[in-house]
Amino acid sequence: MDYKKHIAERINIYGVDADEIYSSIALPPNSEMGDYALPCFKFAKILRQSPVSIAEKLREAYKTDEKISEVSAVNGYLNFKVNKAGLAYDVLNCILSTGEKYGSSDTGKGKTVCIDYSSVNIAKPFHIGHLSTTVIGGALYKLYKFLGYNVVGINHLGDYGTQFGKLISAYKRWGDKDEVEKGGIHAINDLYVRFNTEADEEMENEAREYFRLIENGDREANEIFEWFKSLTLKYVQGIYCKLGVQFDSYAGERFYTDKMQPVIDELRAKNLLRESEGAQIVDLEKYSMPPCLILRSDGASLYATRDLAAAEYRKATYDFDKCLYVVAYQQNLHFKQVFKVLELMGKEWAKDLVHVAYGMVSLEDGAMSTRKGKVVWLEDVINKCVEKAYTVIEEKNPELENKNEIAEKVGVGAVIFGALYNNKIKDIVFSYDKVLSFEGETSVYVQYTCARANSVLLKSGELSAVPENYEPNAQEFEVVKQLAVFPEILEEAAEKFEPSYIARYAVDLAQKYNKFYIECKILSETGGKKAFRLALTKVTLQTLKNSLKILGIGVPDKM
Numbered sequence: 001m002d003y004k005k006h007i008a009e010r011i012n013i014y015g016v017d018a019d020e021i022y023s024s025i026a027l028p029p030n031s032e033m034g035d036y037a038l039p040c041f042k043f044a045k046i047l048r049q050s051p052v053s054i055a056e057k058l059r060e061a062y063k064t065d066e067k068i069s070e071v072s073a074v075n076g077y078l079n080f081k082v083n084k085a086g087l088a089y090d091v092l093n094c095i096l097s098t099g100e101k102y103g104s105s106d107t108g109k110g111k112t113v114c115i116d117y118s119s120v121n122i123a124k125p126f127h128i129g130h131l132s133t134t135v136i137g138g139a140l141y142k143l144y145k146f147l148g149y150n151v152v153g154i155n156h157l158g159d160y161g162t163q164f165g166k167l168i169s170a171y172k173r174w175g176d177k178d179e180v181e182k183g184g185i186h187a188i189n190d191l192y193v194r195f196n197t198e199a200d201e202e203m204e205n206e207a208r209e210y211f212r213l214i215e216n217g218d219r220e221a222n223e224i225f226e227w228f229k230s231l232t233l234k235y236v237q238g239i240y241c242k243l244g245v246q247f248d249s250y251a252g253e254r255f256y257t258d259k260m261q262p263v264i265d266e267l268r269a270k271n272l273l274r275e276s277e278g279a280q281i282v283d284l285e286k287y288s289m290p291p292c293l294i295l296r297s298d299g300a301s302l303y304a305t306r307d308l309a310a311a312e313y314r315k316a317t318y319d320f321d322k323c324l325y326v327v328a329y330q331q332n333l334h335f336k337q338v339f340k341v342l343e344l345m346g347k348e349w350a351k352d353l354v355h356v357a358y359g360m361v362s363l364e365d366g367a368m369s370t371r372k373g374k375v376v377w378l379e380d381v382i383n384k385c386v387e388k389a390y391t392v393i394e395e396k397n398p399e400l401e402n403k404n405e406i407a408e409k410v411g412v413g414a415v416i417f418g419a420l421y422n423n424k425i426k427d428i429v430f431s432y433d434k435v436l437s438f439e440g441e442t443s444v445y446v447q448y449t450c451a452r453a454n455s456v457l458l459k460s461g462e463l464s465a466v467p468e469n470y471e472p473n474a475q476e477f478e479v480v481k482q483l484a485v486f487p488e489i490l491e492e493a494a495e496k497f498e499p500s501y502i503a504r505y506a507v508d509l510a511q512k513y514n515k516f517y518i519e520c521k522i523l524s525e526t527g528g529k530k531a532f533r534l535a536l537t538k539v540t541l542q543t544l545k546n547s548l549k550i551l552g553i554g555v556p557d558k559m
């Protein structure tokens, strides 16, 4: 079914390998020109000929067959028209026979990808800023699995640092066991906020002392800490469950407490450590970066120290081919430094570490800050979206059964899709009305298209076989072509770490299907035409479902 491959295998360009030809074949923007095109510009240098004459010669040599019906050379492009009936028949049958697996592959067979994502901080609110890392990471996790990779999802918990000393101090002063047990993470956060507003010098000292106690294994301090940790995890589990994300490891920063010393020793042995104002650093001036701080002057380790130890540990434990860090772009410098230090240590695998950076998410009514307690909790955003979804559904279709269940899928889906739809590095402003629009580029629109397709299929009864030699019309053929590129889109999304490609793909497919749906009759047709259109409907629904599933979004049967 891979027509690009079929074409690439039939083209010989002296000095250019088949893979390069394959990856150069593109979809022309205008389908009048052809269904596929090979731009010949970049071969001009190697062949010392003009692109126009290269295209012309390739055209003469190309033999059309049952898949490719026409080849033309225009302005340095070699354009191909496919046999439409053949492609349509192949695509429909392929999707009908692969079903839920359509788009999956074994590209990743034998390869391991670690994905560090969501990585929440204990006792701190899970706010809208964590939305992107959680859903981008979650989508990459599912995508790589679908492509046959062995995937390890890691939640690198922020469970280390002086703030835990502050929390214990605050709890001891003002806390109440039952209240915290009942209020969970919210109660803990209140204590944290209160500490930050009221703390004086004395309390700060006390907090440092409590942190030291945790570090030194003091029983009471550790019990309180572990209790806060379990309350936080219980809380985030609820959100992970809603968003459909999962982790294979919760080894957080604290896990590396005893794994940092060997790294520090190695840095010293390799003569990379320098003393600077009492602290231990790795000088990165040569690489135009500020120094990477390894130990503070009081001997305490840093965020970077723990990340160095974590990278070592992951390589030793999982032997990854790639290790991704899905973290906001604010940490660009941090990761550049950590990766550079590992490279300087001679770790050849440092090249396999990737910071998958993403932009900020803010709500329409402004950003938020944790320390002053003015935060927007992610759970509230999700709940509000589900409620609003319920209202919209109630308005559109009051007769619907299971409205709660549907509103949940629609509302949660809108939150995920809203965070995923744009190129990940862009800052986004989250708007409830926008993500819940039936008409926009939204998951709601895609889900609604699925419900529409589903209702056609419910009315149609048993499907008959896809007719051979059915010549699709323009609208049908647009859908067919869009269906055919799904596997390629998934590979590209994985290569560029961009779940947004899949989100956009789903919207495109839904738009093309809707155009077909509006302009062509389905159920009132007969014979081959009806059979073809029903099959097209069925495979579109399947492909939309497969796309949304990778993003963690469910599809209601009715809407």
Ligand code: ARG
Residues within 6 Å of the ligand: 116, 119, 120, 121, 156, 157, 158, 307, 310, 325, 327
């Ligand atoms: N907990 C950190 C934060 O909220 C993110 C951790 C990312 N992962 C890592 N290995 N540094 O900023």
